[in-house]
Amino acid sequence: MSRFWSDHVIELAPYTPGEQPKIAQLLKLNTNEHPFGPSPRTLEAIRAATNDGLRLYPDNDSTSLREAVAQLHGLTAAQVFPGNGSDEVLAHIFNGLFRHADRPLLMPDITYSFYRTYCQLYKIPCQIVPLAEDFSIRVSDYTAHHAVKPAGIIFANPNAPTGIALGLADIEAIAMANPDVPVVIDEAYVDFGADSAVALLRKCDNIVVVHTLSKSRSLAGLRVGFALASKEIVEGLQRVKDSFNSYPLDRLAQAGAVAAIQDTAYFERGRQAIIQTREWLVKQLATLGFEVLPSHANFVFARHPDHEGAALSQALRDNGILVRHFSLPRIDRFLRITVGTRENSERLCNTLSEILLKTH
Structure with a gap:
């Protein structure tokens, strides 16, 4: 604590x-990173952008990126609002769409x-x-x-950390039950098997969909995300962004992001590999x-009926494997395990088998 802090800083509990x-x-x-590297086309685009142009400011509107996403x-x-990772996009959404006096923001526990x-x-x-007892979202609550x-x-x-998806209907x-309220769907993991609410944007002008390139595009280190919404909502978010940082995405990030989005074949191969390994891992854990x-x-x-999640x-970790454990009510017995390569998953399962045998 410092006497120089603003008053509200003392009360903050950072993520x-x-x-x-x-x-x-x-x-x-433990952090849901992609097990395979970025698209070679992405790395080539970043290398090509590493030149004398870095002395100049980037395109503050990220025009090429917005056009590629669109x-x-x-x-x-x-209808595209890019930002420095989806967390920054979410920050602008909270600031620009949810601050309405004493009206509450609804979210799952x-x-x-x-x-x-x-x-x-x-x-x-x-x-x-x-959430319901089975950890699903009860639509009637909203x-x-x-x-x-x-x-x-x-x-x-x-949903994170449960992995459970809600259908488009x-x-x-x-969204239809709350026509004058922004409904934000954070789709960081949607490419691994769920249906994107982007398909609903023409029907529901109150929906905002948030995507990231950190997961399915294997670019967690580049920090690129974006929101998809009506033109009017994006205009509001732009006003917030330009009052905070008018150059959020650098030249290298923009170049790499465009190339990653356009290399659909590489994206699809990696996506399918992870889905297949996930299905194998689920069976092995069961x-x-x-x-x-x-x-x-x-x-x-996942949770084991006979073992504490923390243990x-x-x-x-003692065996050289990191997974995520949350010391929170209702989920403290669970482990969140990133789907890695098949080799990664085999090592995990073999290690878990040895641990369970020793503690039986």
């Missing part, structure tokens, strides 16, 4: 990211924890909506009449006695 270890030889299955999704460039951090940062009251009109609704789909029902929630993400969420997480 805690997954561990980024400095120890060599650890198998890192073409991919059948939208107009005016188990979801991406950064949402609560942003509520605290921007002084947005939040109304926590418990379509029912609310005594106080919400400032907005936000959830990840597939349910998302449409939520054989070891784990309950695994139905995942449409590049991770699985299993530590035992894996």
Whole structure:
């Protein structure tokens, strides 16, 4: 604590990211990174952009990127709002769409924890909506009449850390029941098996879809994300962005992102490889006695009836494997395990088998 801090800084509880270890030889299955490298076309584009042009400011509107994203999704460039990673995009959404006096933001009790951090940062009251017993989102909780009109609704789909996905019909029902409220769907993991709500943008002008290149495009280190929404919503987000940082994406990030989006063949191969390995991993974990929630993400969420999540997480770390454990109500027995390569997954399962045998 410092006497120089602003008043609100003392009360902040910052988001805690997954561990980024400095120890060599650890198998890192804790932060949902892609197990394969970026597209060669992406690396080539970044190298080509590494030239004398770096002395100049980048395109503040990220025009080429917006056009590439728009073409991919059948939208107009005016419907695309890029940012320095999807977390920055979400920050602008919270600031630009959810600050409405005492109206609360609705969100699940188990979801991406950064949402609560942003509520605290921007002084947005939040109304926590418990997931069902099976950890799914109950649509009726969001379509029912609310005594106080919400400032907005936000959830990840597939949800994190559960991996469970909501269908488009349910998302449409939520949006239609709240026509004057922004409904934000954070689709960081959508490419691994869920249906994107981008398909609903023509029907529901209150929907905002958030994507990232960190997961399915293997670019967590480049920091590129974007929102897809109506032209009017994007205009509002642009006003917020240009009041904060008018040059959020550098030249290298823009060049690499465009190339990654355009290399659909490489994207599809990596996506399918992860989906296939995920299905194999789910079966192997079930054989070891784990309950695994139905995942449409590049991770699985699993618990063992006879073992504490924290103890299993530590035992894996002692054997050189990192997974994510959350010491939170309802999910403290679970491990969130990133789907790596088949070789990674085999090592994980073999190690878990040895741990379970020793502690039987």
